[in-house]
Amino acid sequence: MALTSSAAPAASGTDAAGAPRDTGTPARERRRGQRRGTGFEQAMRAVWVIAIVALIGYPVAQVFGQSFVADDGGFTLGNYGLLASEPRLVEAILNSLWIASGTVVGSLLLGLPVAWFAVRTDLPFRRFFRGTAVLTFAAPSFIAALGWILLLGPRNGLLNTTLMSLFGLESAPFNIFSPWGIIFVLSLFLYPLVFLPVSAALGGIDPALEHAAASLGASRARVLRTVTFPVIAPALIAGSILVFVSAAVIFGPVAILGAPTGFQTIPTVLLSLMQFPPRIEAAAVISVPILVIIAGLLLVQRRLVGGKKFTVIGGKPGRQELTHLGPAGRVAGLAFCTLVVVLSIVLPFGILLATSFREALGRPFGADNFTLTGNYEQVFSQPLITAAMGNSFFLAVAATVLALALALLASWLVHRTKARSNAVIAPAMAAPLAFPGAVLGIGLIIAYAAPPFGLGGSLTILLIAYVGSALPLTFAYVHAGMGQIGAEVEEASRSLGASWARTWRRITVPLLRPSLLAAGLLNFVLLFRELEMSVFLYTGANPTIATVLYNLSNESLYQRVGALSVVILLINIVVAVVAMRLLDHRPGESRHRRTTPGTDPYASSEEAA
Amino acid sequence: MTHLVMSGLTKSFGTARVVDGVDLSIEEGEAVVLLGPSGCGKTTCLRMIAGFERPDAGEIRLRDEVLVGGRTFVPPERRRMSVVFQSYALWPHLSVRENVGYGPTTAKVGRAEVRRRTDEALAMVQLDGLADRYAHQLSGGQQQRVALARALVNDPALLLLDEPLSNLDTRLREEMRSEVKRIQRSLGVTMVYVTHDQAEALSLADRLVVMHDGRIVQVGSPEDVYRRPRTGFVARALGATNVLPATVRGTGGGSVALELPGGVPVEAEAPADGPLGEGQAVMVSVRPGDVRLTPADPGHASGAVVREALFFGDHVQYSVELPGLAEPIKATGPSVGRLQPGQPVSLGVDRGAAAVLGDRPGTTATGHVPAVPAPVPGRSAA
Numbered sequence: 001m002a003l004t005s006s007a008a009p010a011a012s013g014t015d016a017a018g019a020p021r022d023t024g025t026p027a028r029e030r031r032r033g034q035r036r037g038t039g040f041e042q043a044m045r046a047v048w049v050i051a052i053v054a055l056i057g058y059p060v061a062q063v064f065g066q067s068f069v070a071d072d073g074g075f076t077l078g079n080y081g082l083l084a085s086e087p088r089l090v091e092a093i094l095n096s097l098w099i100a101s102g103t104v105v106g107s108l109l110l111g112l113p114v115a116w117f118a119v120r121t122d123l124p125f126r127r128f129f130r131g132t133a134v135l136t137f138a139a140p141s142f143i144a145a146l147g148w149i150l151l152l153g154p155r156n157g158l159l160n161t162t163l164m165s166l167f168g169l170e171s172a173p174f175n176i177f178s179p180w181g182i183i184f185v186l187s188l189f190l191y192p193l194v195f196l197p198v199s200a201a202l203g204g205i206d207p208a209l210e211h212a213a214a215s216l217g218a219s220r221a222r223v224l225r226t227v228t229f230p231v232i233a234p235a236l237i238a239g240s241i242l243v244f245v246s247a248a249v250i251f252g253p254v255a256i257l258g259a260p261t262g263f264q265t266i267p268t269v270l271l272s273l274m275q276f277p278p279r280i281e282a283a284a285v286i287s288v289p290i291l292v293i294i295a296g297l298l299l300v301q302r303r304l305v306g307g308k309k310f311t312v313i314g315g316k317p318g319r320q321e322l323t324h325l326g327p328a329g330r331v332a333g334l335a336f337c338t339l340v341v342v343l344s345i346v347l348p349f350g351i352l353l354a355t356s357f358r359e360a361l362g363r364p365f366g367a368d369n370f371t372l373t374g375n376y377e378q379v380f381s382q383p384l385i386t387a388a389m390g391n392s393f394f395l396a397v398a399a400t401v402l403a404l405a406l407a408l409l410a411s412w413l414v415h416r417t418k419a420r421s422n423a424v425i426a427p428a429m430a431a432p433l434a435f436p437g438a439v440l441g442i443g444l445i446i447a448y449a450a451p452p453f454g455l456g457g458s459l460t461i462l463l464i465a466y467v468g469s470a471l472p473l474t475f476a477y478v479h480a481g482m483g484q485i486g487a488e489v490e491e492a493s494r495s496l497g498a499s500w501a502r503t504w505r506r507i508t509v510p511l512l513r514p515s516l517l518a519a520g521l522l523n524f525v526l527l528f529r530e531l532e533m534s535v536f537l538y539t540g541a542n543p544t545i546a547t548v549l550y551n552l553s554n555e556s557l558y559q560r561v562g563a564l565s566v567v568i569l570l571i572n573i574v575v576a577v578v579a580m581r582l583l584d585h586r587p588g589e590s591r592h593r594r595t596t597p598g599t600d601p602y603a604s605s606e607e608a609a
Numbered sequence: 610m611t612h613l614v615m616s617g618l619t620k621s622f623g624t625a626r627v628v629d630g631v632d633l634s635i636e637e638g639e640a641v642v643l644l645g646p647s648g649c650g651k652t653t654c655l656r657m658i659a660g661f662e663r664p665d666a667g668e669i670r671l672r673d674e675v676l677v678g679g680r681t682f683v684p685p686e687r688r689r690m691s692v693v694f695q696s697y698a699l700w701p702h703l704s705v706r707e708n709v710g711y712g713p714t715t716a717k718v719g720r721a722e723v724r725r726r727t728d729e730a731l732a733m734v735q736l737d738g739l740a741d742r743y744a745h746q747l748s749g750g751q752q753q754r755v756a757l758a759r760a761l762v763n764d765p766a767l768l769l770l771d772e773p774l775s776n777l778d779t780r781l782r783e784e785m786r787s788e789v790k791r792i793q794r795s796l797g798v799t800m801v802y803v804t805h806d807q808a809e810a811l812s813l814a815d816r817l818v819v820m821h822d823g824r825i826v827q828v829g830s831p832e833d834v835y836r837r838p839r840t841g842f843v844a845r846a847l848g849a850t851n852v853l854p855a856t857v858r859g860t861g862g863g864s865v866a867l868e869l870p871g872g873v874p875v876e877a878e879a880p881a882d883g884p885l886g887e888g889q890a891v892m893v894s895v896r897p898g899d900v901r902l903t904p905a906d907p908g909h910a911s912g913a914v915v916r917e918a919l920f921f922g923d924h925v926q927y928s929v930e931l932p933g934l935a936e937p938i939k940a941t942g943p944s945v946g947r948l949q950p951g952q953p954v955s956l957g958v959d960r961g962a963a964a965v966l967g968d969r970p971g972t973t974a975t976g977h978v979p980a981v982p983a984p985v986p987g988r989s990a991a
Contacts, residue, residue: 418622488698491661494685495692496712496763506711510702 041417048409052428055468059443060291060435066284066446079285089286092269096248099182099265103247104240106187110340111194111239117333118195119202122322124330129337130199133192136344138522138576140529141189142252142546143565146553147348148185149256150355150562152176158351177260185257186247188344193246194239197305201235202228234304241301245294249436251532256553266290267438267532274536280446287439294434349569356562375563385564388543391459395544396527399466400520406471407478407519408512415482416490429475432468437532441465444537457539465533470526474519481515521579525572612637612799613658613767618667620653627653628664629823635767640793640800644810644846645820651803654820655769658801659692660685671766691760695772697752699744705731705755706740712763730762733792750781757789761796768793768800774809786812807847811835819843837878839967844894851897851938854970855963857889865965867893870933871911873956877963885965892966899962900940902927902948905955913938915952920944929954 070076083089114133118126151159152174160172175181205228213223251267258268266286273283325333355361359371379385410425432440444465449456455464485508493503509516531546538547545568552561613635620628628650635641643651656662658669660676660683668678676683691712699708709730713723731737734754744752753773760768770789774782790813793800804810810817811831819827819834819842827834827843838844841852855867855875865885867875877893885891902915916937917928925947928937938956948954 486696486698488694488696489700491659491685492692492694492698492700492759493711494661495659495688495690495769496715496759497686497689498711498715499686500684502715507700511700513702 041413041419044409045413045417045419045421048406048413048425051406055464055471056428056432056435056440059440059447059468061443062446063284063287063291063439063443066280067288069281079281082282082285086282088264088269089282092264092266093286095179095263096265099179099186099254100244100248102179102183103186103190104243106183107191107194107243108236108240110187110191111198112236114191114337114340115195115199115202117337119199120323121325121329121333123325123333123337125334125337129341132341132345133195136189137192138525138572139189139345139349140252140531140546140568140572141185141250142256142531142550143352143529143568144189144344144348145185145253145256146549146558146561146565147350147352148176148181149553150351150558151347152181156361177257179258179263182254182257182263185253186250188340189253190243190246191340191344193242194236197235197239198232201232205231238301238304241297241304245297249290249294249438251438251535252550255535256550259554267436270438270442271536274442274445278445280442283442284446287442291435291439294436298434349565352562352565352569354562355558356566358559358562361558375559376567379560379563379567384543385545385548388545388548391462391542392528392530392545395459395462395466395530396524399463399470399527400474400523402463402467403470403474403523404478404516404520406467407474410475411479411482414479416487426475426479429479430472433472437469437530438536440468441533441536444533457537457541459542462534462537462542462544465537466527466530469530469533470523473526474523477515477519477522478512481512485511517582518579521575521582525575528571529568611635612639612672613801614668614670615654615658616668618654618657618664618669620650620657620662620664627823628657631667631820631823631825633818633825633828635799635801638797638799640790640802640813640815641818642802642804642810642814642816643818643820644804644807646805646846649820650823651820652771655692655771655801655803658767659690659769660688689763689766690769691763691765691767693753693756693760693768693770693773695775697744697756697776699752699755699759701744703743704740705736705742705744705747708744708755709740709759709762711759716763726762730758733761734758734788749777750785753777753781753785754788757792761792761798765798768798770800770802772804773802775804775806782809789813811847819846821846837880837964838894841892841894841966841968844964844966849897849939851895851900852966852968853893853895853934853938855891855893855965857885857887857891859887860885864961867891867963867965869893869931869956869958871913871931871956873911873913873931873958875958875963876960877965878961880965880967882967890970892968892970893963894966895938895958895963897926897939897941899959900929900938901957901959902929902940902942902954903957904948905953907953909953909955911956913954913956915948915950915954918947918950920947929956931956 067079068075068077070078114129117123118130118133123129149157151157152172154160154172154175154177157172157174157176160174163169163173164171176185209231210223210227213227214220218226248265249267251271254263254265255268255271258264264272270283270286273279273286354365356375357370357372358365359369359374363369407429410429413419414422414425435443444461445456447453448461448464455461489511490503490508493507494500498506529546530544531550534544534547535550538544545564549561549564549568552564611634615631615633618628618631619626627648631650631654633641643654645651653662657664657677663682664677669676670678671688674683675681676688700711703711706727710723710727713726718726727740728737731740734757736751736754736758739747739751744755747755753776756773773789774785777785786809789802792798793813802809802813814831817827817829817831817834818825821842827839829837834843835847838847838850841850844850844852853869855869857865858868858874859866860879863879865877865879867877869875875893875895879885905913912932914930915927916930917926919926921944923944924941925944927940927942927948929940930937940956942948
């Protein structure tokens with residue numbers, strides 16, 4: 001019974017609390033125990049909260065706040081009267097809706113047939129067409145828009161001049177500087193948002209559903225209408241909503257293609273409102289309804305994707321019979337899918353490449369108008385551009401690292417701690433998806449540009465913007481990766497004498513490597529050429545590669561635009577290829593292959609110790 | 610010498626109290642098995658010993674050191690407890706050698722020593738040749754051996770095993786069971802083993818701890834707990850049994866004479882908790898293997914009739930209907946001379962094979978009765 005006496009201090013402490021052992025005390029003890037046990041955890045949670053508030057919460061709250069601030073600093077709803085008194089604000093909203101609706105239609109016209117051909121038929125090269133759809137989405141849309149100016153510009157567009165000389169036309173048949181041109185370019189860029197979910201849904205339909213309908217005497221058209229379409233409808237609507245939201249608030253292509261005719265949508269009118277003298281309250285007033293509408297639409301989209309109502313999708317994918325296309329069908333299918341690839345990738349980026357080797361824009365293509373390095377030399381000899389390269393590189397790397405750290409912290413909280421508030425973390429990390437770059441940019445300007453922070457135009461404010469916008473994608477990858485790693489794998493390390501820090505260094509992070517790499521490289525690619533927020537935060541002091549390119553195109557220096565675009569695309573491609581190589585093996589397997597019998601496996605263990 | 614002491618351990622998740630005042634002390638070199646159905650708190654107990662969970666109340670001490678209690682909390686890495694997980698938790702990015710060498714490497718004992726101890730541990734689990742493989746290149750049984758070697762290499766103060774064999778198929782499980790026993794014996798390591806499998810529990814334990822609803826319901830040697838279960842719950846946890854109402858017919862000489870419905874006589878050891886009076890109604894546990902069936906004439910005294918006879922090759926499982934009992938009695942018999950359904954039989958129970966339970970008659974049908982608290986030291990301290 002020695003234990004009884006030595007256990008006494010703890011027990012008497014309990015007694016001192018004055019409650020009978022079986023009722024109040026355990027609960028009280030428990031609460032105290034949890035508080036003690038989670039000191040580190042609570043500190044980490046606090047770090048996360050502060051980071052999210054600083055990156056997202058505070059700037060967005062500032063946008064809302066400013067829309068209610070009167071000139072004298074008091075509260076007012078009067079700012080919203082601007083919507084009535086300034087017709088160009090209403091016009092910009094209507095233009096955004098018009099562009100967004102048109103792009104939805106365009107994306108469906110492109111995405112649905114490609115999805116059906118690629119998933120449900122025996123079309124040759126269908127894997128290739130699937131792959132290029134993903135690739136399109138990773139390509140920068142404003143660079144594609146620049147390419148289309150060179151192809152379908154009303155005066156010098158290569159396709160226009162070719163068609164004019166072929167058919168003896170008086171004027172250019174197409175004008176890319178129009179709402180139709182914008183819709184055309186945006187559809188070619190955004191159709192993957194329809195293609196990807198719809199092809200997943202098509203591929204996931206249990207063939208038994210369709211067979212059942214067919215066996216009951218339904219014709220093929222009737223099966224398509226009564227079974228197939230209703231099953232893919234949620235994916236189709238969800239994809240369309242994403243296209244709508246993206247097209248309504250995208251800045252780059254609209255600004256480039258709309259500027260010559262003064263066609264403005266929400267993001268471009270926001271930018272003009274923020275030019276000197278800035279009219280922050282007007283920008284805030286136009287931002288708030290946009291945020292509310294987008295949030296509503298995204299909630300609907302979430303519901304459709306996560307809804308239980310359509311869980312029939314499942315079954316045994318991959319066991320579907322592919323529709324056999326006849327010769328005519330094959331030709332038509334190949335022609336259509338090839339056309340989509342040519343229009344979305346080959347033509348716009350090809351013309352930029354070609355233009356980057358042109359000596360003068362005014363003269364036609366030809367051997368006498370060729371310079372291999374001239375335009376590239378010009379680009380790289382400009383200190384502004386080399387500085388921009390450096391800035392973009394630094395910002396992309398730093399923001400990627402910080403976003404990864406924050407995503408690691410958040411997914412650690414979600415997966416390894418038990419707090420009711422954990423349910424907030426995932427939605428908070430995904431929230432930036434709902435904020436257009438323009439609105440987030442304006443929020444950051446209101447929040448941090450002026451004293452006491454005084455960050456206007458600095459690299460720091462760009463870094464804050466980039467980290468915030470990188471969170472959703474980073475978290476999605478890291479969170480999924482963390483979900484694959486059982487807590488026991490970490491506990492095993494702890495029980496063998498490794499501290500928490502060593503466990504993370506030697507076990508958790510190495511196991512997360514594929515997710516971290518994927519998220520990191522993808523972020524780098526997207527942030528390196530970020531335009532949507534940069535253009536709002538740019539004040540002339542710290543150029544980034546995208547703002548430089550944007551300004552070059554405003555000055556119509558298209559050979560340099562071509563050269564710089566090619567450089568950006570090359571960096572994108574190299575990083576993407578490296579990413580695929582690094583990701584294309586299982587951990588352990590490659591190590592095993594490399595570990596020859598003679599090498600000492602402890603070398604790696606020792607260096608970490 | 611007392612090695613590990615748990616006293617008044619309590620842990621809740623949300624509103625559910627998973628561990629509810631557990632007191633247990635473990636001797637050095639002892640193999641203790643925690644047995645119980647899922648959700649009985651056995652794994653949580655193990656995780657609290659390892660330091661993965663923090664008890665809401667109570668104390669754990671290793672020799673003279675308080676691991677947790679009051680304001681003290683020793684983190685897992687300073688407890689010298691090696692854990693073998695149900696999932697094995699092998700690190701897929703490290704080779705077998707790196708997995709096993711992780712503990713010594715972390716302890717920075719020097720390269721040569723790491724290698725020596727790793728080789729020794731791998732030899733112990735008979736995996737000498739596979740040191741450079743990765744987990745996904747091993748079979749389930751081999752993975753289990755790596756997990757064991759990784760735990761043993763650290764010379765743990767306590768070896769904790771959480772249902773380590775439940776992912777293996779039956780034959781491998783039997784093989785690994787004797788392997789664990791052999792290694793534990795030869796190293797003399799103190800072991801806490803959590804399982805819901807009665808065969809593992811009975812064969813591995815020096816001392817068996819049966820848990821139910823977060824409490825310890827019985828502690829004792831495997832034979833003792835098997836032969837003298839204190840409740841129907843414990844009796845069922847250790848294998849198929851019949852929990853039957855009986856009437857006390859006489860006591861004396863350390864044994865009790867009882868009578869089952871139908872007048873079947875049974876003799877049991879007298880329970881320790883208190884004397885039984887003649888005519889008292891009690892519950893008894895009788896294992897199917899201890900029930901003897903002999904053919905009888907129709908209309909014999911007890912009225913028992915075979916309802917079902919399932920042939921298993923080496924034995925036959927019978928289900929016998931006895932008038933006055935809601936559920937049939939389970940019995941096993943030799944496969945030679947098996948009885949057919951409909952055959953009237955007379956029942957007999959081997960001498961001393963029955964156990965008088967602490968459950969009150971009429972409440973035991975489901976086995977979820979309030980358990981008789983086990984008289985464990987330290988409980989009165991609070």
